[in-house]
Amino acid sequence: xxxPAAQQPTGAAPAVELEGITKRFPGVxxxxxxxxxxxxxxxxxxxxxxxxxxSTLMKILYGVQxxxxxxxxxxxQVVELHSPSDAINAGIxxxxxxxxLADNLTVLENVVLGAEKLxxxxxxxxxxxxxISDSYKLGxxxxxxxxxxxxxxxxxxxxxxxxYRGAKILIxxxxxxVLVPQExxxxxxxxxxxxxxxxxxxxxxxxxxxxxxxxxxxxxxxxGTTIDTVDPTSVNAxxxxxxxxxxxxxxxxxxxxxxxDRVLLRVERLVLGGGTGRPVLDDISFTIHAGEVLGIAGVExxxxxxxxxxxxxxxxxxxGEVYLGDQDISDWHVRQIREAGVxxxxxxxxxxxxxxxxxxWENRILGHQTEEPNIEAGGFLIDAKDAKADTxxxxxEYDVRTPSIFVTAGSLSGGNQQKLIxxxxxxxxxxxxxxxxxxxxxxxxxxxxxxxxxRAARREGLAVLLISADLEELIGLSDTIQVILRGKLTxxxxxxxxxxxxxxAAMTGAGDKSxxxxxxxxxxATASPRHTDPTPTDATEERS
Amino acid sequence: xxxxxxxxxxxxxxxxxxxxxxxxIVTSIILLLFGDPVGDVWKTILTWxxxxxxxxVINAATVYYISAIxxxxxxxxxxxxxGVDGQxxxxxxxxxxxxxxxxxxxILNVLVxxxxxxxxxxxxxxxxxxxxxxxxxxxVISTIMLNAIATGVVSWLFAKVAVRPEGSNVVQxxxxxxxxxxxxxALIPGATNRVYSMxxxxxxxxxxxxxxxxxxxxxxxxxATGRSETAAVASGVNVPRMVMTxxxxxxxxxGLVGMPLLFGQDFNYGTTIQSGLxxxxxxxxxxxRNNAVGIAFAAVLWAFLDIQSNxxxxxxxxxxxxVFIIQGVILFAVVIAYELIRRADKRIxxxxxxxxxxxxxxxxxTTEGAPA
Numbered sequence: 001x002x003x004p005a006a007q008q009p010t011g012a013a014p015a016v017e018l019e020g021i022t023k024r025f026p027g028v029x030x031x032x033x034x035x036x037x038x039x040x041x042x043x044x045x046x047x048x049x050x051x052x053x054x055s056t057l058m059k060i061l062y063g064v065q066x067x068x069x070x071x072x073x074x075x076x077q078v079v080e081l082h083s084p085s086d087a088i089n090a091g092i093x094x095x096x097x098x099x100x101l102a103d104n105l106t107v108l109e110n111v112v113l114g115a116e117k118l119x120x121x122x123x124x125x126x127x128x129x130x131x132i133s134d135s136y137k138l139g140x141x142x143x144x145x146x147x148x149x150x151x152x153x154x155x156x157x158x159x160x161x162x163x164y165r166g167a168k169i170l171i172x173x174x175x176x177x178v179l180v181p182q183e184x185x186x187x188x189x190x191x192x193x194x195x196x197x198x199x200x201x202x203x204x205x206x207x208x209x210x211x212x213x214x215x216x217x218x219x220x221x222x223x224g225t226t227i228d229t230v231d232p233t234s235v236n237a238x239x240x241x242x243x244x245x246x247x248x249x250x251x252x253x254x255x256x257x258x259x260x261d262r263v264l265l266r267v268e269r270l271v272l273g274g275g276t277g278r279p280v281l282d283d284i285s286f287t288i289h290a291g292e293v294l295g296i297a298g299v300e301x302x303x304x305x306x307x308x309x310x311x312x313x314x315x316x317x318x319x320g321e322v323y324l325g326d327q328d329i330s331d332w333h334v335r336q337i338r339e340a341g342v343x344x345x346x347x348x349x350x351x352x353x354x355x356x357x358x359x360x361w362e363n364r365i366l367g368h369q370t371e372e373p374n375i376e377a378g379g380f381l382i383d384a385k386d387a388k389a390d391t392x393x394x395x396x397e398y399d400v401r402t403p404s405i406f407v408t409a410g411s412l413s414g415g416n417q418q419k420l421i422x423x424x425x426x427x428x429x430x431x432x433x434x435x436x437x438x439x440x441x442x443x444x445x446x447x448x449x450x451x452x453x454x455r456a457a458r459r460e461g462l463a464v465l466l467i468s469a470d471l472e473e474l475i476g477l478s479d480t481i482q483v484i485l486r487g488k489l490t491x492x493x494x495x496x497x498x499x500x501x502x503x504x505a506a507m508t509g510a511g512d513k514s515x516x517x518x519x520x521x522x523x524x525a526t527a528s529p530r531h532t533d534p535t536p537t538d539a540t541e542e543r544s
Numbered sequence: 545x546x547x548x549x550x551x552x553x554x555x556x557x558x559x560x561x562x563x564x565x566x567x568x569i570v571t572s573i574i575l576l577l578f579g580d581p582v583g584d585v586w587k588t589i590l591t592w593x594x595x596x597x598x599x600x601v602i603n604a605a606t607v608y609y610i611s612a613i614x615x616x617x618x619x620x621x622x623x624x625x626x627g628v629d630g631q632x633x634x635x636x637x638x639x640x641x642x643x644x645x646x647x648x649x650x651i652l653n654v655l656v657x658x659x660x661x662x663x664x665x666x667x668x669x670x671x672x673x674x675x676x677x678x679x680x681x682x683x684v685i686s687t688i689m690l691n692a693i694a695t696g697v698v699s700w701l702f703a704k705v706a707v708r709p710e711g712s713n714v715v716q717x718x719x720x721x722x723x724x725x726x727x728x729x730a731l732i733p734g735a736t737n738r739v740y741s742m743x744x745x746x747x748x749x750x751x752x753x754x755x756x757x758x759x760x761x762x763x764x765x766x767x768a769t770g771r772s773e774t775a776a777v778a779s780g781v782n783v784p785r786m787v788m789t790x791x792x793x794x795x796x797x798x799g800l801v802g803m804p805l806l807f808g809q810d811f812n813y814g815t816t817i818q819s820g821l822x823x824x825x826x827x828x829x830x831x832x833r834n835n836a837v838g839i840a841f842a843a844v845l846w847a848f849l850d851i852q853s854n855x856x857x858x859x860x861x862x863x864x865x866x867v868f869i870i871q872g873v874i875l876f877a878v879v880i881a882y883e884l885i886r887r888a889d890k891r892i893x894x895x896x897x898x899x900x901x902x903x904x905x906x907x908x909x910t911t912e913g914a915p916a
Contacts, residue, residue: 314777335780344778352778355771357890366768367779369761382764403900411894 013076015040015200021070030056032225043201045211048221062094063087093167095158097174101146108142152183171202188214208237237501258291264463265432270320282487288463295466295478303487304467313337343430347437353421356410361391363409398423415446436467471500563878570873584860589852595735604847606746611825614798616834621770627687628798629822630694635665636802637698640813644718653724665799666792673791677784716814726807742804754836827875
């Protein structure tokens with residue numbers, strides 16, 4: 001398996017050719033009959049919604065997972081990738097979304113780590129790094145300490161690491177998710193550079209504007225299978241979006257408005273300091289009325305998660321207030337807030353929403369340990385009998401697909417876990433529902449039923465705060481959409497008239513709204529990658 | 545299907561049985577390598593104990609049980625209380641000094657001494673809890689250091705209060721009055737020695753452990769914190785307060801470890817005080833999987849090995865310390881086995897759930913789209 005990389009490209013053989021790739025996990029088919037061809041010396045984008053199967057595909061290409069069926073050809077030769085080192089030998093390198101760098105080491109040390117055999121760890125390695133850095137114009141200083149570097153620079157080190165190991169085909173997994181717009185432009189320049197040098201780049205994203213800008217070919221993945229490979233010059237973002245979500249585009253809200261004038265959740269001038277540098281949340285104010293869904297759009301890590309944490313009482317704001325109805329709940333503890341009627345669908349259900357090793361019925365109690373039907377004897381004892389009975393009800397009413405309520409939450413698929421959480425939260429008749437990425441990592445069937453539940457909540461007069469990275473979801477469900485950028489709400493949109501492109505532009509600060517170029521300081525200290533993992537891992541990979 | 549499915553039970557029993565087998569093999573190999581009589585050693589250890597030994601096993605198990613429960617309270621929320629040894633030491637000293645004063649009559653003296661022991665043990669553990677909550681000090685480090693400090697503090701205080709009874713060479717705290725001594729139960733026929741009365745204390749501790757952790761809201765919060773601190777926070781558990789409470793509770797139970805010995809056998813705190821009980825508790829809690837009944841079996845096994853090994857030197861000509869090897873190997877093996885079984889169990893369950901759903905009549909065709 002070592003020869004393809006070393007081999008001189010044989011004329012027209014494409015860099016990567018996939019045929020009939022299929023991968024099944026318990027309960028879901030993650031990839032089905034994936035087929036596409038990547039030409040050498042191009043930037044080839046793979047686009048698809050969250051959960052469409054992009055990550056699984058990339059893991060297969062990088063040897064982390066093995067396909068159940070199908071063949072992979074690299075430079076015209078069939079390869080079997082059993083591990084990442086096989087992939088590296090075949091000339092495939094991966095730049096992960098979450099950087100894997102040791103802060104307290106220098107660039108040189110980080111690059112040679114694990115590849116000491118190539119050029120040693122001394123001057124030879126340094127020269128090689130400088131050579132790569134110069135030839136692809138990466139501008140990396142081998143002796144800089146990684147801790148001192150910003151996000152953009154760290155990403156370039158990751159790219160350099162891959163090149164250093166001899167990769168000719170680079171996979172970049174959502175590389176722009178952590179970058180500010182200027183850095184995105186720089187990255188694209190570098191990708192062009194790599195392309196000119198004959199390297200091949202596989203670029204995974206769900207941001208259509210970026211993809212259209214940088215890619216030479218775009219393969220669209222939907223529900224685990226390749227839909228089409230298109231030429232970016234012949235499609236626009238709208239057409240691409242339709243390919244991504246299929247014909248069943250969530251009809252941008254046809255339901256009539258249920259918004260009332262009764263304010264249920266009010267956030268006043270919320271500020272959350274970010275240690276040094278600019279605040280994580282900067283003067284956030286909004287109100288949500290009964291029967292209203294307020295959507296918040298934004299690129300990952302712009303403060304959405306923090307808004308939720310502050311409202312839920314998990315973090316103390318530096319200043320500002322949160323009102324539930326007329327009551328100031330800024331100082332309340334999480335439990336009081338939940339008891340007062342705030343339902344919570346957390347962004348990362350594995351970390352915040354479930355006890356993965358506990359049975360479903362114990363998970364039904366979580367977050368409502370002080371409320372009926374989970375308690376008896378004045379709140380001192382857990383009422384297992386009633387909790388179990390109620391879990392049975394939730395499982396039935398919310399269509400949680402499970403053989404019983406005694407299996408562990410971790411053994412359910414993402415969609416069923418999420419339905420359990422929604423059922424649990426709705427069972428306590430909340431006044432306000434905080435839904436963070438409610439359909440992230442769930443299958444399409446669960447997705448539409450989760451949307452139905454949110455619509456139902458709205459009809460019942462709940463105030464819903466919907467945070468999502470899925471613009472179609474936001475447009476389809478929200479009554480109002482606010483865009484958050486670098487901790488500030490930068491624009492309000494009417495979902496009836498706004499398009500995904502408009503939102504995308506506003507989210508990256510490229511739109512006509514203010515805040516485009518005024519914060520060039522959004523640099524190293526503040527823009528560090530967030531821990532929240534936007535691609536929920538399989539339950540099997542979850543740490544206990 | 546219910547909670548008690550046969551697969552679960554079989555898997556739960558597989559680990560300790562496997563560990564015992566591994567320990568048996570490894571120890572035999574070691575004995576063989578060093579030319580010791582393997583057969584004699586196992587014969588000595590595995591003979592049915594005589595009544596006197598039976599009582600000794602029960603008594604040692606009583607002490608171990610309390611110690612292991614103390615450790616298990618911490619384990620259930622991912623707190624590693626290595627400090628039961630120190631907590632037990634300060635507590636038994638405080639209780640001995642208090643009971644020795646004979647301020648209260650008879651059984652009242654005993655009961656209040658138990659409270660003194662719990663408060664002392666709890667406060668001692670509270671230092672580690674406070675450091676963890678307020679300063680982020682790992683409880684592993686602080687409790688280990690507190691063990692050393694406990695030894696020092698107690699020796700220093702001991703020198704101040706110690707007395708030397710007439711005609712004796714040893715120093716000790718004042719003996720507790722006759723009326724407060726517990727003579728024990730003659731449970732085993734034919735044995736001249738008696739089972740500690742404090743076995744009742746162990747039973748009460750075990751019951752409360754099961755009840756509070758398994759049935760109460762507090763217990764639910766504690767277990768939730770142990771399973772996932774992030775999920776506990778999001779569910780409204782005040783985690784720092786939970787750390788304080790659990791650590792102090794662990795220390796308070798740790799304080800009771802010495803009570804069976806104090807009131808059933810020694811009647812004072814002296815230089816012969818048994819050490820290492822807290823560390824044994826860690827192993828027994830692991831072996832018993834933090835389960836009130838499991839720990840009881842583990843404690844009996846531990847005590848059985850201890851007592852049976854006493855005769856090794858005479859019967860087989862082998863140092864009784866060989867039992868430490870057995871115990872150590874059991875622990876290693878059981879920790880590994882539990883982890884393997886936990887993973888296997890998770891995988892089996894995921895597959896089973898997927899399969900049952902796929903074959904269920906009303907289930908739709910396998911949904912597409914990846915969870916990853």
